[in-house]
Amino acid sequence: MEIIPSYSLLEHNTFRVEAKAQWWIAYRDIEDLKKLAKDEYFETLSFINLGLGANTLFLGDYKGAVLHSQITSIEEVGVIDSSMSSDSTPSHLIRVGSGVVWDEFVAETIARGFYGLENLSGIPASVGAAIVQNIGAYGSEVGHYVEEIEAFDLGTGKVLRLCAEEAQFGYRSSLFKTPQYDKVVITHVTFRLSTKPQPNLTYRALAEAFEGVVAPTPLEVRHKVLTIRGSKLPKVEEYPNAGSFFKNPLVSQEKFESIQKEFSSVPHWLSPNGDPNVKLSAAWLIDQAGYKGKRIGSVGCYPLQPLVIVNYGTPLGKEILFFSEKVKHAVRERFGIELEPEVRMVGTLHDNGEK
Ligand SMILES: Cc1cc2nc3c(=O)[nH]c(=O)nc-3n(C[C@H](O)[C@H](O)[C@H](O)COP(=O)(O)OP(=O)(O)OC[C@H]3O[C@@H](n4cnc5c(N)ncnc54)[C@H](O)[C@@H]3O)c2cc1C
Known part of the structure; x- marks a missing residue:
């Protein structure tokens, strides 16, 4: 240690x-x-x-x-019989340490012939945080591939083992974000992956990129995802950022219809499981509120993706917070919608850091 x-x-x-x-x-x-x-x-x-x-x-x-x-092991720990899976292909159980860099893990699984995670290529994360956040991209979410999570509760001194259902994965959330779990440390995650490639091209940009290709390989999907990501998102080394700063907000049907009256093509998604609320694009709302590409001092919204707030040179986190408050205010004024940060803030402005 x-x-x-x-x-x-x-x-x-x-x-x-x-x-x-x-x-x-x-x-x-x-x-x-x-x-x-x-x-x-x-x-x-x-x-x-x-x-x-x-x-x-x-x-x-x-x-x-x-x-x-710094738990960085990756090992195959079992196979689930093909009779237990819907497509008669055995699933392989891969146990990985929480300190492994997510994209290195994705690359390694594909190289070893275990498939499923390719759409999640290129997301900057540790394996532990990937679970906490239920990272997602290109029509896929990490929770879908989880068999078991091992964790240690520093409050009680107990080892915990949770299956995917118990982890309560949701949109960028899991049980690990609830206050009862704030003393819990994830140590290992076991993924259930298939040896049979099953390309998931439900996401439009990916489907378009593979138009005319009958069955792209998982490696081809990974490369395409990395290319699309590279063309849309700023590189952290050049433009420091934390990806999407805000979550896409859920609004009532009534609110959605009032916005749709003014903007007939407002991007939206209906919620699954009969939820009457409608999910709106935070990027679109920020754009409409006049913040796409807008910069104040050393902080701004990335011109190609306004949901990403970029640090153009300040050493102070609070300047980024102040800018994000301005974005929130502009969206609230324009649409009456409250954006919720996806980014975790650590420390306060008044006591020099203590949470
Ligand atoms: C350029 C860029 C692009 C991005 N694109 C995407 C994207 O496409 N999809 C997406 O979902 N996200 C995306 N993100 C956001 C980010 O990649 C994810 O939120 C990721 O999970 C962060 O991982 P991290 O290790 O850096 O987390 P950290 O910021 O270090 O921590 C995040 C959370 O995880 C918890 N945590 C970390 N390790 C452990 C552990 N071992 N045990 C318990 N809790 C732990 C922390 O307490 C915290 O709550 C992007 C970010 C950037 C910078």
């Missing part, structure tokens, strides 16, 4: 803002976590989990411990 006081988080957040952790703790296995759970000083500290920091905005220094997984 690596424990470092007063540790710079500059390289551990994709907004590249400056912040320090009172303690940086990188753990290598569950034994490290068991030691922490018994440590009297650690008990007095608040702590957060941090993977790549691709969904985190530090508003100031963090007074407490920042826990970072």
Whole structure:
């Protein structure tokens, strides 16, 4: 276990803002976590989990411990009989450490001939956070491929094992985002993957890209997804950002119809499971509110994708927060809709960091 006081988080957040952790703790296995759970000083500290920091905005220094997984094993742990699956193909169970970089894991599964995750290529994440956020893209969500999650509760000192259903995956959410789970650390995830390629081309941009191709291979799908992502999203190294800053809002049918009267082509999705609410595109709302490509000082909305807020050079997380508040305000004024951040904010503006 690596424990470092007063540790710079500059390289551990994709907004590249400056912040320090009172303690940086990188753990290598569950034994490290068991030691922490018994440590009297650690008990007095608040702590957060941090993977790549691709969904985190530090508003100031963090007074407490920042826990970072360095569990990086990848192993095949079993096969589920073909008679148990709908398409008579056996599923392979791949157990991976929470500290593995998500896209490296996706590449590795495809190279080993285990398929399913290709549409989720290129998402900057650690495996642990991929579960917490239920990352999704191009018509696919990670929760769909999960067999089991192993975690450690630093509050109770207990090991937890949850199946996908228990994890309550939803739109960019899971059980791990609820307050009862804020002392829980994910250590391993077991995925159920198939050896039979089943390309998922439900997402329009992907279907169009493969028009005329009968059965693209998982590797071809991965490359296409990476190409499309590269053409739409800013590169973190050039334009520090955390992907979508806000969630797509759910609005009532009545609200949707009032907007549709003014904009007949307002992008929207009907909610599954008979939910009467309608999901709107946050990017479209921000664009209509006049913020596409708009920049104030060192922060702005990316011109090609206004849902992405870019840090053009400030070392201060709070400047990014202030800009995001302006975007929220503009959308509220224009449409009466409250945007909810997808990005996690850590620290407060007033106490120099403590959560
Ligand atoms: C350029 C760019 C593009 C993106 N595109 C997408 C996209 O297409 N789809 C999408 O869904 N997201 C996307 N994102 C958002 C981001 O990739 C995801 O939110 C991802 O899950 C962040 O992973 P992370 O390791 O960086 O998380 P962090 O920011 O480090 O943490 C995120 C959350 O996970 C928790 N966490 C981290 N590790 C653990 C652990 N071991 N145990 C328990 N909790 C843990 C943290 O407490 C926090 O709540 C994008 C981000 C960027 C920068």
